[in-house]
Amino acid sequence: MEQPINVLMVGAGEYTVGFVPTKEGAASDKSAGVIAITLMDLRRLGKVQRLVLCDRSGRHFPAVRDTIKRKIQDVYRDMDVTIETHPADEVEEDNTAYLAAMAGMRPGDMVTIFTPDHTHYPIALAAIQRGLHVLIAKPAVKSLQHHHHLVQAAAEKGVLVAVEFHKRFDPIYTDARDRIRGLGPFAFFSSTMTQPKKQLHTFAGWAGRSSDISFYLNSHHIDFHAWSVQGQSRPMVVVASAARGKANEVLRDVLGERGGGGAAATQEDNGVGEGAGENAGLVEGKEAEGDPVGSVDVEDAITLMVQWQNKGGSCGTALYTASWIAPPTDCHTQQYFHYMGHQGEVRVDQAHRGFTMATDAAGFATLNPLYMKYTPDAAGRFAGQLGYGYRSIAEFVTAAQCINSKKLTPEVVESSEMIATIGSSACLLTTTILEAGRKSLDMAGAPVSIEYNEEGRPIALMPVSP
Helix, strand or coil, X not given: CCCCEEEEEECCCHHXXXXXXXXXXXXXXXXXXXXXXXXXXXXXXCCEEEEEEECCCCCCHHHHHHHHHHHHHCCCCCCXXXXXXXXXXXXXXXXXXXXXXXXXXXXCCEEEECCCHHHHHHHHHHHHHCCCEEEECCCCCCCXXXXXXXXHHHHHHCCCEEECCXXXXXXXXXXXXXXXXXXXXXXXXXEEEEEEXXXXXXXXXXXCXXXXXXXXXXXXXXXXXXXXXXXXXXXXXXXXXXXXXXXXXXXXXHHHHXXXXXXXXXXXXXXXXXXXXXXXXXXXXXXXXXXXXXXXXXXXXXXXXXXXXXXXXXXXXXXXXXXXXXXXXXXXXXXXXXXEECCEEEEEECCCCCCEEEECCCXXXXXXXXXXXXXXXXXXXXXXXXXXXXXXXXXXXXXXXXXXXXXXXXXXXXXXXXXXXXXXXXXXXXXXXXXXXXXXXXXXXXXXXXXXXXXXXXXXXXXXXX
């Protein structure tokens, strides 16, 4: 058996520990978080040893510990929830707390980064430079330049760096990808992901200032598409379009109630949630300056229209749409895609698995325990080891352990194409498309072309002249 690994979790929000200090609380599909509960179960199984939790502010750690006790310790039998926390509880704000926490880790240990999108790069780079394996929330980073920097740094240090694209471990998505590979050249792809307006309460600290709904949600299906056609097709031109109006109204109400929304605002304002933790002060630009409420400008929905070119010379087109102004529905995220190749098509409605439940307390809901199963087994133990949210973390832990014991190398892990390693073609293309989409929006929908080097790696984004 491999030696257990120590893990530092950076970001103490919804995805890590299920902690969201708003009246809406954590989303129904990740009510007890994903990262911490998975790592605590892996510790029970002997794969993880020491757990450390780091955030920008120490003042809410008592509430975080209470959340962990209520949602994990009191629910599951034989679950050790012991964690170290950084900074100390009395620390109001420390934007570099992650550096002190990393100083207590050893080369070969692991770091998870589930913080606002704009903070991923400096935190990941610091971890890599210390010889730590790194698992980053999607999107990896917000620019192709930063992505290439992380690829180079990871190669120099020989550590595993990957993005937590958990849909790769969904058995339906995995099978769809394998079937797509046999459908001939790519022709058409369309995906939609929508979440309810209450997400804007959770993400009020960064929405429309340091990131957008495309980086947050479109990243999932862009990765799936790029992964499915990896080596067979590549994106050439990106054009973005957006709807506006409602999200600004919601955010201004939320930030007005909280008395602003700058870097020194309350913990809720910093956007605790999936891909959103407490390191909001690490950003360049508007958020770091303490942006006034009136300057918030956030899209309701973003659609990226991408022209792809196949190896044989034919072309395909893709539409990726994401929104966070949906009404409450039977599930937290409505999500589906349609893929068409020259020899067939695939359609997946990930939100609906034919499993519904209705209760007096919660009403009607569509359930998806294939992602995270929180209901204990008959013996009272956590039983979610087969969930694709759990597996995406567990597989990374196993790979990091095997690299530490010299049984695997990061290059071998990348060649398996399951874990979304930072240097893989699909992962690079996802960042490229997302950044190109943002550039297109900022240029009033102008096309942005993608330039490649001789090895076929994306290296630059260029506006297309009229």
